[in-house]
Amino acid sequence: xxxxxxLVLFSGGLGLLGxxxxxxxxxxxxxxxxxxxxxxxxxSSVSQYSSFPLAKIKSIMDNLVFFVNPAxxxxxxxxxxxxxxxxxxxxxxxxxxxxxxSLSVRQxxxxxxxxxxxxxxxxxxxxxxxxxxxxxxxxxxxxTSLKVVPLALYERLNxxxxxxxxxxxxxxxxxRLVMLWDHVxxxxxxxxxxxxxxxxxxxxxxxxxxxxxxxxRGELVGVFDVKGRVIPGLRIQESVERYINRGTVRKTFLGxxxxxxxxxxxxxxxxxxxNQKEGLFLKDGRAGKAILKGSPAQQAGLxxxxxxxxxxxxxxxxxxxxxxxxxxxxxxxEVEFLILRKDKEEKIKVVLGEK
Numbered sequence: 001x002x003x004x005x006x007l008v009l010f011s012g013g014l015g016l017l018g019x020x021x022x023x024x025x026x027x028x029x030x031x032x033x034x035x036x037x038x039x040x041x042x043x044s045s046v047s048q049y050s051s052f053p054l055a056k057i058k059s060i061m062d063n064l065v066f067f068v069n070p071a072x073x074x075x076x077x078x079x080x081x082x083x084x085x086x087x088x089x090x091x092x093x094x095x096x097x098x099x100x101x102s103l104s105v106r107q108x109x110x111x112x113x114x115x116x117x118x119x120x121x122x123x124x125x126x127x128x129x130x131x132x133x134x135x136x137x138x139x140x141x142x143x144t145s146l147k148v149v150p151l152a153l154y155e156r157l158n159x160x161x162x163x164x165x166x167x168x169x170x171x172x173x174x175x176r177l178v179m180l181w182d183h184v185x186x187x188x189x190x191x192x193x194x195x196x197x198x199x200x201x202x203x204x205x206x207x208x209x210x211x212x213x214x215x216x217r218g219e220l221v222g223v224f225d226v227k228g229r230v231i232p233g234l235r236i237q238e239s240v241e242r243y244i245n246r247g248t249v250r251k252t253f254l255g256x257x258x259x260x261x262x263x264x265x266x267x268x269x270x271x272x273x274x275n276q277k278e279g280l281f282l283k284d285g286r287a288g289k290a291i292l293k294g295s296p297a298q299q300a301g302l303x304x305x306x307x308x309x310x311x312x313x314x315x316x317x318x319x320x321x322x323x324x325x326x327x328x329x330x331x332x333x334e335v336e337f338l339i340l341r342k343d344k345e346e347k348i349k350v351v352l353g354e355k
Contacts, residue, residue, distance in 0.1 A: 057164060057172050060218050062111035062147040063087050064170060065095045067118065069105045082109075084168045086139060087212045087220070088146035089240050094121075095146070096136040096236065098210020098223070099168060108141045117142040123248075131239040132251050133196045134223060134231050136210055138243065151233045152219035154180065154320065157200075163221055164214050165207040175202035175213070181321065182229065183263055190285020193254040193297075194355060198321035199229035234320075238327040245330075252331050253355035255295020256302060258282050262318030278317045279340065280308040300350040302339070309345070310338040326352075 066082040084099020086108075093116075095108075108118045121129050121138040129138045161177045179201040191197045200213075200221065206228030207213070213221040213230050222230040239249045258280040282290040282304050290304035291297050308316055311325055312335050329335055331354035339346050 056216055056218070060149070060164065060214050061166070061170065061172075063149045063212075063214075063218075063220070064111075064166060065097075065141060065146070066109040066170060067097070067099055067101055067105050068107055068109055068115070070107065070115070080169060082169050085166060085170055085211075088148050089138075089236070090244070091146050091148050093141040093144055093146060094240070094244075095139045095141055096131065096134075096210075096223075096240075097139060098135050098137070098208075108139075110141060110144050111147050112144060114144070116144045129243065129249055131236055131249055133235055134210075134239075135225070136223065136236065138249070149214070150219050151237050152215050152217075152221045154232070154234075157215070157221070162216055163202060164216065165202075165211050165224065167211060168208055173205055173207065175204045177201075178203050181318075183260070184229075189259045189264070190257050190283055190287050191260065192287050192323075193256045193258065193326060194251055194323065195287075196231065196235060196321070196323050198323070199225070199231060202230060232321075232324065234324050235327065238324075242330070248354075250331075251355045252327050252329055252333075253295070253353040254297050254326055254350065255292035255353070256282055256297040257285055257288050257290050257292075258308070258322075259285075260318065260322070261307070262316075278309070278315065280316055280322060282306045282308070296350050296353045300348055302337075302348060302350070303341070305341070307340040308337050309340055312336055313338075 065086040065088060067084045067086065068081055069083060070081065083105055084097060084101060086095040086097030086099065088095055088110075106118050107115050109115060119140040119142060121140055123129055130136065131138070157177060157180055159177055159180065163175045163177055165173050165175060167173065177200065181198045182201040184197050184199065202213070207224035209224055209226045211224045213223065215221060220233045220236075222233045223236070225231050243249050261277060261279050261281055282302065284290050284304060291302055308322075310316060311322075312329075314325065316322055316325075329352055331352055334349055334351050337348050337350060339348055
């Protein structure tokens with residue numbers, strides 16, 4: 001046989017083997033179950049994520065849950081069929097979501113790519129449980145094991161860090177951390193001990209309310225609120241622990257209003273200049289009286305003009321917002337405050353309530 005024919009046959013054989021290889025790969029790639037997380041980004045947007053491995057995003061996406069209402073004749077699903085997303089809070093199926101799901105939506109897709117039944121978590125009145133300050137409803141995905149991610153340590157976050165969020169179809173968006181604690185309060189700077197006033201601020205396009213935000217290490221930072229701010233994940237974690245242990249998401253209640261001295265240059269107290277640079281100055285304001293009537297704070301003897309210096313030995317120096325620190329303690333817990341009253345330090349114990 002002429003050498004040129006041998007070359008043609010050899011080349012043809014290689015081409016046939018190559019075609020078979022591609023066909024096998026294609027058959028292997030076509031999912032046999034529910035490919036809810038097959039393609040994390042649309043082809044048109046892949047280029048903007050080329051600066052880091054897409055494998056990181058896919059790993060983080062295993063924490064997501066997609067809510068669907070599939071038609072019976074659809075053989076498979078993609079993220080475009082998603083009616084909204086949630087994210088796993090516990091491995092046994094507890095999830096949080098801000099998606100406006102109708103009562104007809106009873107199924108969810110998790111990282112195993114199978115369809116699972118969905119159950120709403122309600123209180124005694126039949127109202128869906130919502131985590132305070134977040135707008136996140138609690139749901140239960142049945143008969144599955146979910147991937148839970150750790151909470152980001154805020155001490156490890158730095159301005160300029162790259163973060164990733166996901167929209168309600170599961171598509172990722174990149175952000176930079178602009179401000180760790182964006183303080184929002186009334187014009188007179190007086191804030192409540194229960195109402196969250198510190199958020200994280202990101203650049204770029206704001207996420208939809210309830211969209212989760214992660215570090216590139218796969219840690220949960222928080223969720224977007226309706227104003228485009230990021231509610232810290234610590235607020236979510238505290239409510240979840242309270243639900244698991246006590247079956248409720250109600251807040252721990254102290255009942256006072258204060259000015260955070262850590263955010264001020266100086267403050268005038270009782271006509272004189274007080275050089276105290278940290279702590280919480282209890283003060284009347286537009287938000288309410290310094291000490292609410294009948295509150296645990298009043299029952300313990302706290303007064304307007306007191307300055308809270310420490311809670312259970314932890315200095316109130318602005319490192320972590322006080323509202324988040326307070327919610328770490330369960331209702332009924334007795335805690336000790338170190339206070340400054342008329343230039344003298346005292347210790348006062350308070351039994352926390354519930355609201």
